[in-house]
Amino acid sequence: MFLHVPGGSSVCIHAVATAPQFQRRGIALSLLKEYLTRLERDGTVERVLLICHEDLVSLYEKAGFELVGRSSVVHGAREWFEMRRILRSSTQASVPSIPQNVLAAALSVRPNAHPRATLLPSVAGVNELVIEADGDRINKYPIVCVQDGCGGLILQAKTARLRQAPSVQLEPPMHPPPAKLPPLPPLGESASWWLVSPSPMIFDNIAFSRPLPTPQPNALEPRIKLLACAICDLGPIGWSLEGGSEFWVYCGRVGYQM
Known part of the structure; x- marks a missing residue:
């Protein structure tokens, strides 16, 4: 805000x-x-x-x-x-006065409202996705959902900071992520994250899971909430702590409008 x-x-x-x-x-x-x-x-x-x-x-x-x-x-x-x-879907753009044959031709070329997102493996490295600003590295491009037919905008350009931080377990060990989402590095190894803070209102769209149960029900540590696309529910793409002000999005589970 x-x-x-x-x-x-x-x-x-x-x-x-x-x-x-x-x-x-x-x-x-x-x-x-x-x-x-x-x-x-x-x-x-x-x-x-x-x-x-x-x-x-x-x-x-x-x-x-x-x-x-x-x-x-x-x-x-x-x-x-x-x-x-x-108020309206981003795919419901108003197109008055466009001849039907022109509209049909355009739709046949680009059936989706969102351009195809560039994925992390398609670039030389995560450093291609950042620019320097005030001594920090921030996202150069808008960050979007990778789900086919969605492509919803998750973060505007220049709103998240790149951080190297330990990998976390976003899925239970016996439950692989959805096909569109690559696995994270092994638990504890370094991973590339977009850090968003201090408010979730910085996101253009984001959904939070219920707080995950802790191994010890009476533990005092804050519980983890998982992040997903609020439009199509694809996730988890990241995590945050219950009541926290830092929101972590895994660089490999989102796309980039380059």
Whole structure:
């Protein structure tokens, strides 16, 4: 929420505020609905995202938002909940006045709305995917889902930092990952990760699993949550700690719009 990305397809709502003397008159709901109507007319926004406390969930649901689940954001003593309102699919671009024969020819050449993503094995190395900025290495290209027919944007360019960190176990030992996702290096070996922090709102789209059970139920350590594409549910592509502010995406399980 703290970073404005020109041309981004997501809008994040920080809060809807009304003066005490005007509360409980439906003004907040009317403001929300009017704002959403204007965003829909704009035509460039695909989704509206927010986090709120539990007592405001019903307000946003009345405006058409859906509850995604508990947020990993920690700010204050109360829990936060993630909500979203999908305005339009990124594949539903408006094409008025295009002759049908021209449209058909274009679709026959490119049946998918998203260009094919470049995968990590297709480049000389992960260093080709970064640029230097403020003494750090950040992603040079938009990061997208590798699922055929999806290609959903996960991270805008220049929003994640490259880190070498130990590999982790994202799948149970006897359950291989989906065919589209390569295995990670053996547990404990060095792996290339995109580090996103301090908020999940930096993602254009991301889904979190429920916290995974720990070997010792009464352990005090925070539990792991797995990351996946929020559009097609392909995952896991990374992980984070419950209540944490760092989100790790494995470089080999996402694609790049080069």
